[in-house]
Amino acid sequence: MDDWAALGYLVAAVLFILGLKRLSRPRTAVRGNQYGAAGMLVAVLVTLTDNSIIGFEWIAGGLILGTVVGALLAVKVQMTAMPELVALFNGFGGGASVLVAAASYTQAVDLATETSRLSSSAALASLIGAVAFTGSLVAFAKLREALHWSGFPGITFLSGIGMVAAVVFAVLMAVDAENSLWLWLLVAVGAVLGLLVVAPIGGADMPVVIALLNSLSGMAAVAAGFVLDNSLLIIAGSLVGASGLILTQIMCVAMNRTLPAVMFSPAPSGSGADVDDIYAGKVRSTSPDDVAMLLESAERVAIVPGYGLAVAQAQHAVRDLTRRLAERGVEVVFGIHPVAGRMPGHMNVLLAEAEVSYERLVEMDDVNPTFEQTDVTIVIGANDVVNPVARTDPSSPIAGMPILDVDKSDVVVVIKRSLSPGFAGIPNPLFAADNSLMLFGDGREAVVSITKSLQHL
Amino acid sequence: MELLIAATLLVLAVFLGVELITKVPPTLHTPLMSGSNAISGITIVGALLAAGADHSTFTAVLGFVAVTMAMINVVGGFLVTHRMLHMFGPRRRRAAADQSETDGEDL
Secondary structure, eight states: OOHHHHHHHHHHHHHHHHHHHHTTSHHHHHHHHHHHHHHHHHHHHHHHTOTTOOOOHHHHHHHHHHHHHHHHHHHHOOGGGHHHHHHHHHHHHHHHHHHHHHHHHHHHHHHTOOOHHHHHHHHHHHHHHHHHHHHHHHHHHHHTTSOOOOOOTTHHHHHHHHHHHHHHHHHHHHHSTTOTHHHHHHHHHHHHHHHHHHTTOOGGGHHHHHHHHHHHHHHHHHHHHHHHTOHHHHHHHHHHHHHHHHHHHHHHHHHTOOHHHHHHSOOOOOOOTTHHHHHTTTOOBOOHHHHHHHHHTOSEEEEEEOHHHHHTTOHHHHHHHHHHHHHTTOEEEEEEOTTSSSSTTHHHHHHHHTTOOGGGEEEHHHHGGGGGGOSEEEEESOOGGGOTHHHHOTTSTTTTOOOOOGGGSSEEEEEESSSOOOTTOOOOGGGGSTTEEEEESOHHHHHHHHHHHHHHO | OOHHHHHHHHHHHHHHHHHHHTTSOGGGHHHHHHHHHHHGGGGHHHHHHHHHSOSOHHHHHHHHHHHHHHHIIIIIHHHHHHHHHHHHOOHHHHHHHHHHHHHHHHO
16 A cells, blocks of 8 residues: 555545534534545445455446435435344445455455454454344344344354354464365355344344444454455544444443343243233223313323334424414423434434424433423324333333423323233333323324314414 | 554544533534544545555455445435534524514414
């Protein structure tokens, strides 16, 4: 690599760093993303001038095909489908790192320039990249609800065997250097591992997995950087790896679960035995008209959305209700739990799409002290994140999980299809509380009806 | 590049990444993920080198597939992030929306 190319890569790295810095504020975030894209353009252009590039047919074909497919996917996707699209893109990044490592390693083996450093970094890149690739595809299929398979008993044990096999193949790859078979075996084990580890994870644990896979694709790029001896891959990959790990950590804290618990213990499931004790005779259902009347006399209303909001595509209906209330002088805020939805920040994106001002979206720690002064809280499609059991019952599967204290507001209206439990599989005493009203039905239709009733008042 | 220098870059970049990302508010977590995801498509650099190396048809095909995948990651990632941020973003539209809300209060 000549000095000019190295300088170009440095410019690209600086652009990535400035881009990430600017992504941290809504006001500058659009610019930040453009900085990142500019950095990528610089990196590609600099690479194309590299002396070792002789033929451009394959390059041109790949660039055109990838651009068309990527642009089509990005432009066509619905905002509610964002989690699976991010998972899919992430998988492609991981897959690309595998192939980069495989191509350089094959080349080095053919030319007998292979070294122990090369083989160990190629082993890491192919293993991590393959896990990120199939793991992301499984996450994609699960989020699209195209895959309902959640593994089989003993799947964790099988994953353990897979990890041991991966270590063995990596060692063999370093010892038996003339043979590129070990690399492909390692890719195969990584691919199976990605499948086995992600398949049992579902529902509310999804944000953790998506963040972790994001981190893995960054680490795969770092390993590919060691293979190619390329500083830019190492720097950019590390930035992504670190960002994914931090998000993973934030999501785990928000659920009071550890990463190993999310990955290797099956989804927590509570007993359904005492459901009748909790709900029998205590659940009061209400109608849109009654809710509208409550809202009419309210001064402060909090709306707490969950994954059900995305499923019901209720974000625009909620926006209309918010506007109607604001016109009447009601103060409306949204209480957002960090793991509401299927990826970090999912609710924020949905509500932003519906043009709900982000000043109205309040984080858990800031909104919790305000519930006591809130007249009406409307819970839409959320369950475990508002379950007071997390505070009261140490034996519950969600004990200690930080929740939104909606039960402290004067009235809680829960919009939900039925009394069915959330991801944690436990009943929610909130539904039977004295200050709770259930509005059964589809989230979007319910909110539309409330807004209509409010108009007639 | 010496291994030790590469390792130094790695460690420093991880620290930098941690510093940068812990400041991002939860509102922007999704765009942050899809934006940083697009940056992980930096492996395109290696893909281009593999596809253009003219070593063997096999490595060229590997390179071609890698360029395609990385490019989907890069182009799709930055575009979709742009779309998302645009919804958080434009001051004009946001101002207009808030304006109509305040107007409504007078009714």
